[in-house]
Amino acid sequence: MSPRDVRERRGVVIAIDGPAASGKSSTAQWVARELSIRHVDSGSLYRAATWAALLDAPDPGAWTPESVLAASSGIRLLPTSVSFVPFLDDVDLTEATRSATVTSQVSSVARMGEVRAWVNDCVRAVAKDHDVVVDGRDIGTAVFPDAGLKIFLVADPWERARRRLVQRLGRSPTEAEIAAETEWLVRRDAADATQTVQARDAILLDTTYLTQQEQVERIVALARAAFSELS
């Protein structure tokens, strides 16, 4: 089956949570492709809300949950052939929301309860009609506590920092670069700590010594065991 032939809804929800740079989104995307279902990156909605808030009022000190939600009111999760991504009118916001400015402000937006409720509603709405792999921080706890499969990905901060740098720089980073990135990641973990929660029934997968292909194979095997309709 090609990725374009995504499956109709049969009630499959796979939750993949974990800290920053644990490989959630790329792993979730790959798992979804293997299973011919769609991927939803819940973080992309927090990023889209932050992007919209910046456009509306460049000083984050002035933001309130109400102003962020008002700025985000036109944003929708729309389907591509393999995923759901945030759009404003007919513009795909994926690239815009990955800017350094958005990244530096998104944690404060993600701490706003009203914004969390909006993101959760958007994600639940698309999962009503489609089988999905959803990645985030609280998908297995707050968003889909009844998900049929929950994975919590972790990896050593040094290794997460190294992977981020390889992806960003396209070469092997130096020890000093990894050390600086690890410091940033540890600060980021602290900023997102309250939202990043492992469900009691999640399967913990430490990927420090796994390749991405190995992670994907493990999750796909767990998914096929958990959902007979995927075998």
Ligand code: DC
């Ligand atoms: O995974 P990411 O870097 O794209 O996430 C962006 C921000 O959104 C980050 O601060 C964590 C937060 N987030 C969250 O609080 N809950 C989610 N389900 C997904 C992301």
